[in-house]
Amino acid sequence: MSTTPQGPFGARLERSSILELASRNRRLDGRGLTDYREIKIETGVVEKASGSAQVTLGKTKILAGIKLEAGTPFPDTPNEGVLTVNAELTPLAYPTFELGPPGENAIELARIVDRNLRESKAIDTAKLCIEPGKQVFVAFVDIDVLDHDGNLIDASTYAALSALMTSKMQNYKVKDGKIVYQEGFQRLPLNNYPVPVTFAKIGKTLMVDPCLAEEDAMSTRLTVGIEKDDAICAMQKGGMGELDSNEVKAAVDLAINKSRIIRTLIMETAK
Amino acid sequence: MKKLSKEKIPERLIDDNGIRLDGRRPEELRPTKLQVGILENADGSAYIEQGKNKIMVGVYGPREIHPKHMVLADRAAIRCRYRMAPFSTEERKNPAPSRREIEISKVIRESLEPSVMSEYYPRTVIDVFIEALQCDGGTRCAGIVAASLALADAGISMKELVSACSAGKVDGQIVLDLFDLEDKYGQADLPVAMMPNLNAVTLIQMDGNLSRQEFEKALEMAMEGCRQIRNLQAEALKKRYQTRLEVEKPEGVSEGAK
Numbered sequence: 001m002s003t004t005p006q007g008p009f010g011a012r013l014e015r016s017s018i019l020e021l022a023s024r025n026r027r028l029d030g031r032g033l034t035d036y037r038e039i040k041i042e043t044g045v046v047e048k049a050s051g052s053a054q055v056t057l058g059k060t061k062i063l064a065g066i067k068l069e070a071g072t073p074f075p076d077t078p079n080e081g082v083l084t085v086n087a088e089l090t091p092l093a094y095p096t097f098e099l100g101p102p103g104e105n106a107i108e109l110a111r112i113v114d115r116n117l118r119e120s121k122a123i124d125t126a127k128l129c130i131e132p133g134k135q136v137f138v139a140f141v142d143i144d145v146l147d148h149d150g151n152l153i154d155a156s157t158y159a160a161l162s163a164l165m166t167s168k169m170q171n172y173k174v175k176d177g178k179i180v181y182q183e184g185f186q187r188l189p190l191n192n193y194p195v196p197v198t199f200a201k202i203g204k205t206l207m208v209d210p211c212l213a214e215e216d217a218m219s220t221r222l223t224v225g226i227e228k229d230d231a232i233c234a235m236q237k238g239g240m241g242e243l244d245s246n247e248v249k250a251a252v253d254l255a256i257n258k259s260r261i262i263r264t265l266i267m268e269t270a271k
Numbered sequence: 272m273k274k275l276s277k278e279k280i281p282e283r284l285i286d287d288n289g290i291r292l293d294g295r296r297p298e299e300l301r302p303t304k305l306q307v308g309i310l311e312n313a314d315g316s317a318y319i320e321q322g323k324n325k326i327m328v329g330v331y332g333p334r335e336i337h338p339k340h341m342v343l344a345d346r347a348a349i350r351c352r353y354r355m356a357p358f359s360t361e362e363r364k365n366p367a368p369s370r371r372e373i374e375i376s377k378v379i380r381e382s383l384e385p386s387v388m389s390e391y392y393p394r395t396v397i398d399v400f401i402e403a404l405q406c407d408g409g410t411r412c413a414g415i416v417a418a419s420l421a422l423a424d425a426g427i428s429m430k431e432l433v434s435a436c437s438a439g440k441v442d443g444q445i446v447l448d449l450f451d452l453e454d455k456y457g458q459a460d461l462p463v464a465m466m467p468n469l470n471a472v473t474l475i476q477m478d479g480n481l482s483r484q485e486f487e488k489a490l491e492m493a494m495e496g497c498r499q500i501r502n503l504q505a506e507a508l509k510k511r512y513q514t515r516l517e518v519e520k521p522e523g524v525s526e527g528a529k
Contacts, residue, residue, distance in 0.1 A: 002376040003341060003396075004348040004384065104377045107370045119478045222475070232486050235461070235477030240384040242471035245490060252486060 002104055004240070009096070010216035018217040022202040027214070033207040034254060039158065039262065041269040043166040051167025051188065053270060055159040058211060059149035061093075064141060064159035066167045068188070070130060070179055071138040081128020081136045085114035087143040087156060094148040108238070112223060113143065113157045115234040116194040120227040123164065124189035130174060137169070139188070150212040153223050153236075154198045158262070161195075162270035164188060194233050195263045196225040197255035201239075206247060208258060222248070224255035228263065284453055285442045291453070293322065297446040300436070300496060305416070305507035307424050315425025317507070319417040322450050323407035328417040330425040333395035347392035351380035351399040353414055359406045375411050382415055382435070382464040382474035388428040397427060408451035409437050415464045415474065420504055424511070432504050433473055435464035436496030438489040440481060445488045447496045461486070463493040467501040 008015060018028055025033055037058030046052040049065040056062075073080060087110035089097045102110070117123065128137040141164070143156045167188035173180045200210035200218035210218055219241025225234030232252060237243065243251075285291050295301070301322035310316035313329035333347050341348055353376045357366045383399065399422070401414040412435035419433040439449045441457035454460050459479025465472045472494075481489060 001350050001352045002373070002380040003350045004343060004346075004380070004389075006341075006343065104373050107373050108377060111370060111374050115478050119480065227480070230483065232477060232481045232483070233479065235475055237378070237472070237475045238381060240381055242385045242466070242469075242473050243475070244470050245472060245494060248472060248475060248490065249487060252483065256483065 008216040010213050014213055015217045018214055019203050022205040022207070022217075025205060027207060029211065033205065034258065036209040036258075036262070037211070039265060041158065041162050041266065043162055043270050049163075050169065051163040051165070053159045053162035053166065055155050055162065057151060057155040057158070057209070059147060060151060060155045061145075061147035062152070062155045062159040063144045063146055064156065064163040065144075066163045066188075067140040067142070068128075068137045068167070068169055069140065070135050073129070073133065073136040077125075078133035079129045080125040081123070082138040083114065083118055083123055083125065083141065084138060085110045085117065085141045085143070085160070087113065087145065089145050089148070093145045097145075097148070108236075109152055109156060110143065112153050112196070112234065112236050113141070113160050115236070116157050116196050116225040117141070117160065117164070120192040120194035120225070120233040122161065122190055122192045122194055124191045127189040130172075130179065131177065134177070135179070139164070148212060150215045151198055151209050154196050154209065157194070157196050157225075158266055161193060162266055165190060165193075165266070165270040192227050193263050193267065194225050194227045195259035195266070196223050196234065197258045197262070198223045199251050199254075201241060201243060201247070206251060208254070222251050224252050226255050226259035230256050230260075280456065281452060283442060284456060285444055285446075289444075291441070291446065293450060297444055298492060298495075300448045300499060301450065303500065303503055305420065305503050307420050307507050307511035313421070313425075315421040315423065315427070317417040317420035317424060319413045321409065321413045321448075323405055324403070324410055324413045325405040326410060326413050326417050327402045327404060328414065328421040329400045329402075330398065330418070330421040330427070331400075332397035332425070333392035333427070334398075336394070336396035341396070342394050345390060345393055347387070347389040347395045347397050349380055349384055349387060349389065349397050349399065351376050351383065351401070351418075353379055353401045353403070353411065355403045355406055355410070359403050375414075378474055378476065379411060379415055379418065383418060383422065383433055385471060385473050386419065386429045386431055386433045386466055387422065388430060391428050397422070397425075406451070408449050408454040409462070411435070411474075412437050412462050412464065416500055416504065420507060423508055431466035431468050432501060433464055434467055434497040434501040434504060435462065435474065436493050436500055437462040438493035438496065440479060440485060440489065445485060445492060447492050459485075459489070461489045461493055463490065463497060465494060465497045467494075467498045
């Protein structure tokens with residue numbers, strides 16, 4: 001069951017100044033409406049994972065790790081590997097993140113990251129097939145939110161993508177239906193590089209990459225996922241407000257431009 | 272788990288004459304039947320059949336909220352559950368709530384929130400229960416359509432009805448209101464919910480692959496679908512309350528609103 005959340009939690013004065021500034025197309029931290037906070041990507045931070053990346057987006061900190069394990073394929077796609085995404089809003093990341101099974105926010109986060117990767121066909125799943133119908137590799141993408149200062153969707157997807165891009169598969173042979181691992185590694189085969197761009201609607205103004213205080217003041221959130229050829233691969237509206245169709249179209253146009261810049265950054269860093 | 276009934280994967284979803292597998296033209300809705308006030312106990316209820324989709328919605332409230340810590344001092348909380356019946360799909364669906372159902376419950380609630388004048392009912396809860404009895408694609412949209420009607424049936428103040436419809440890409444063509452096979456084997460799905468008379472989009476999701484131009488076309492088409500469904504919703508509400516007046520008046524029953 002999904003229930004109207006409590007909140008907003010932020011200071012009322014801060015919220016009203018964010019709203020007032022937004023009406024003049026300005027932001028609390030001096031950014032322009034189309035400016036992201038600084039994006040830092042560090043890959044290979046967890047050696048035991050097949051791939052890993054830590055992304056900081058302003059003060060938001062996300063760690064994504066990849067594990068490749070042999071498993072069974074789905075009956076309708078016997079020749080394809082499997083992608084599984086999970087996200088944890090760890091209690092160390094924010095005072096109100098609690099222990100326990102993932103809530104609707106963590107599930108939504110994981111499913112948006114999943115949608116970006118899956119619908120753009122980012123992973124070349126055909127190359128993860130070991131024995132058709134019997135064994136394939138399952139790519140587990142696990143996202144740990146370590147520090148929460150807003151825009152978890154973008155930061156998590158950038159982390160997941162960077163981790164996948166730097167993932168290694170151990171060489172193997174199949175002997176009598178069993179996998180025998182050998183020396184050496186190869187890259188995890190990728191086809192696409194989806195980049196989501198998230199907007200917050202505050203008052204009547206749309207801005208990218210909301211920080212936590214801005215998320216507290218926003219009525220509506222919109223994420224637009226763009227793949228490498230500028231096509232749209234994923235979308236999600238969140239929050240309790242509404243958008244008009246011109247706002248949606250303007251967001252898509254801006255997302256296409258913004259995603260190119262961010263993709264270049266990710267491709268250069270996560271080589 | 273092995274499939275018992277193997278469904279055939281269609282080679283083409285749209286034929287040379289532009290006719291879809293279920294006989295529709297690209298911009299045509301499925302046959303849609305709406306009914307308001309179908310449950311005895313719920314404060315408001317509605318039923319939708321859209322193609323093979325069959326969905327029932329019951330609304331309870333505004334009523335006291337439990338647990339108490341969920342109270343919102345200045346407005347009603349809205350609580351929403353979207354659930355698929357285990358027998359609603361080709362293969363049995365595990366009755367435990369799936370991650371998909373949890374996400375859909377959230378986006379449906381968020382699609383209804385802007386329409387409900389929740390500030391009229393502080394410290395209460397409005398419960399919206401959506402039971403998908405048979406699923407054939409586009410159930411989140413159909414669920415929203417029925418949920419909005421059930422809220423109106425419960426007499427809850429609203430700014431406008433919420434209508435919903437999806438558009439998408441099938442065999443490279445932009446089409447309206449995808450059914451299951453088109454959703455599965457098509458190239459994109461774009462569910463949209465909106466309050467048509469306010470031009471306010473309250474739900475938008477997308478998966479698949481659409482160019483900027485295709486997206487714009489699909490969005491316009493989905494919004495046009497919402498407007499058509501808005502008319503059906505108004506008719507269904509009128510029908511419900513017209514017949515009641517006709518039945519009640521001659522007998523002089525002075526029973527208040529239920």
